[in-house]
Amino acid sequence: MKDYIQKIISAGIMAPSGDNCQPWRFEQDGNRIDLFNVPERDTSLYNYKQRASLIAHGACIENMLISARKHSCRAELKYFPMPENEQHIARLNFTPGEAEEDPFFTAISARTINRKPYKGGKLPAKAIDNIHQAATGAGISGCSLKLLENSAKDAAADIVALSDRLVFENPLLHRFLFDHIRWNPEEAERTRDGLDIRTLELAPADRMLFPLLKNYDLVRFIRMFGATRVIAANARKLMRSSSAAGIITIADTSPENWLNAGRMLERIWLEATRQGLAFHLMTGITLLVQRETTQGLDNSNLSLVKKARILLSKASGSELPLALLFRIGTCDQPTVRSLRFKMKV
Structure with a gap:
């Protein structure tokens, strides 16, 4: 053994x-x-x-x-x-x-994130049943799944729009993102962590402009002309292109429940992979909402977080903490998969 x-x-x-x-x-x-x-x-x-x-x-x-x-x-x-x-x-x-x-x-070994635009359409009833069975099949306690379809996705789309705005309106989130971008295949292979730029699935024009956004002074300047709202609109469009949004809530914020939310997430993602469905975890702001400190967030950031908290309650239909948010649907295969560290034990 x-x-x-x-x-x-x-x-x-x-x-x-x-x-x-x-x-x-x-x-x-x-x-x-x-x-x-x-x-x-x-x-x-x-x-x-x-x-x-x-x-x-x-x-x-x-x-x-x-x-x-x-x-x-x-x-x-x-x-x-x-x-x-x-x-x-x-x-x-x-x-x-x-x-x-x-x-x-x-x-x-096949599971991966897919950030491409999805093709819309409804999930088959059997697929929905299988996803719910995957979420509950291991007897994981302290968390639950809700799938949103059709117009119910709108609140989820507005949430991810706020999330992407925050990445470019908060210097700490912005720096963390760009510290983890791997700009070419050689860098991705050397580090075997972070985000290979190709996994972002940027359109050709966006791929050319994206390196400029690494300069936060430039980002702060173009914000005055609505640039971050354009970024937010793209995130909203991506969520609306999906067949469904998924929400995992937890009974309370104990460490055990965060672990169980991760276990449930993986089972759902694996089931989606089995069915040939694309999956995109879009969850940063759900974690910001649960922070019990305002450190690192200015008043404008906190205003966006407050809006997100209201939308999260609307989308989930619950006051329970919302741990994770994702989209699921059909689309072309992702360009590339993220690498992993070589195993050390």
Whole structure:
């Protein structure tokens, strides 16, 4: 069984993470894997109380649990096994078991984000049922899924528009984004993290102009002429092009629920991949809304966050914390997939 531990970890690191920061570290001891957070990997405003990283760790855990079943292992999972070390996220102990054909296993290596414009249209009823079954099938507690279609997507579209505005109206968010852009394939291969510029799926004209936006003084100047509202309008258009918007809410903001939201997200994303559907996580502002401090946000930023909070309640139909927002639909294949660090244990 030990031969499969490395394969289980390899499945784990295929999980999504904010700006492809990959905030994980693994320790292996026999048939045990300990998962640790690396806080310096994600220092964004989004990662208040490491919640963005906890979502990523949850997705990583779900991949490992799926892979374990494929490789004839039973996994005993424990969150935060050492309370004195808050960076020790989880411990997985493996024992021999019968191999199970988990339908999500092959989707782990195929799952990717797709930021292209989608083709609209309704999701088939069967697809919707399968997505809901994927979300609830593992008995994950503390979070729930809601899908929005047709005009119900409008609130979600307005939310992501505010989110993209904030990236270009807040210097910290702006700097974090551009620090993580990899401008050519060679840089993407060398670092194996961050956002390969090709994954942004920019139109040719936008691809030429985008490097200029790295200069925040220039961004601040063109804001006076409505540039960030144009960026917001494009984000709104992308959401409206989808077949559905997805919302994952959590019962409370305990660390365990952020992990479970990540696990549910990954299961939904894997099911979408199985069905040949495109998926785009568009969730930054949902994390800003949950911040319990205004540090790093000026009054104009806070005004946008307040608007987003109202829209989130409208879209979700609940006062529960909204952890994640995404769009799903059909479109052409993405240009390229993000890389991962070479595994170190």
